[in-house]
Amino acid sequence: MPELPEVENVRNGLKKLILGKIIIDTHVLWSNIIKEPSVSEFQKKMRGQKIVDIKRQGKFLLFILNDYVLISHLRMEGKYRIEKATVPLTKHTHVVFELDSDEQLRYLDVRKFGKMSLVDKDKLHLHPSIKNLGPEPTVETLKTEDLIKALKKTERPIKACLLDQKTVAGIGNIYADEILYDAYIHPERKGNSLSSDEIEKLKTSIIGIMSDAVEKGGTTIRTYSNAFGVEGNYQSYLNVYGKKDETCQRCQHKIEKIKVAQRGTHYCPHCQKIGR
DNA sequence: CAAGAGGCCTGTTAGC
DNA sequence: TGCTAACAGGCCTCTT
Incomplete structure (x- = not known):
């Protein structure tokens, strides 16, 4: 179950592979993964957004886009995979992001516990999932x-x-x-x-x-x-x-x-x- | 407000 | 052996 150390490693791996890529389109195969906004609104807003940076706060993965932040929580068994678009989807794939590189960023989750929220960039710190998080466990931040x-x-x-x-x-x-x-x-x-x-x-x-x-x-x-x-x-x-x-x-x-x-x-x- | 219970899920394991 | 029931677990929502 991904905790901070696992999420941090996922973040570093994803950064190497998809930074600067543009999301052409999004497919949602299990709608409960998308917490907010509605699936159609989510797809519409994601279209054309560039992945500018990938950050992390606690166990939340933060995809920084041009106009929004995609807040992603892997919960127990969520995973991201990058695949060529021609590679067939596997059983537990629930969200697919088509990139401008002929590749797909895929979200897999056996238990379907993971959640994604798309929020306005300037409202990230107001989001209930984020605003109540305590300090990060480092010498500089935890007193x-x-x-x-x-x-x-x-x-x-x-x-x-x-x-x-x-x-x-x-x-x-x-x-x-x-x-x-x-x-x-x-x-x-x-x-x-x-x-x-x-x-x-x-x-x-x-x-x-x-x-x-x-x-x-x-x-x-x-x-x-x-x-x-x-x-x-x-x-x-x-x-x-x-x-x-x-x-x-x-x-x-x-x-x-x-x-x-x-x-x-x-x-x-x-x-x-x-x-x- | 604080804190506990229930719900979300499905693969694996324990028990009959 | 083959079935069912219990278990695993982070967070959100609802209740107390």
């Missing part, structure tokens, strides 16, 4: 004060706080588990129960894990791979996610899997204590 503010008054489990995109943008289920393991914090600890030292450690882990994952090309599990079918490497560095009943590398105790905020959650009960 201790941000975390203190987000956590000090909430009884929610820290895992739920990390998954909330208002706290930090771009963390999903895999990296939330990895971050909490790295910071020695139990996923069910209440937000307001963390000490200053723990918040400081959490910040360091958030920034460290996310940048490391970006650098290693993201995590490839199950069906996920980036725009070119290239796989990331970070799955080899996971410590707890998907490691139920395996041995903790730090203390040799067994990794456990529980449910927190309705999400599968992996942790080491010895390294990440609930009390204290």
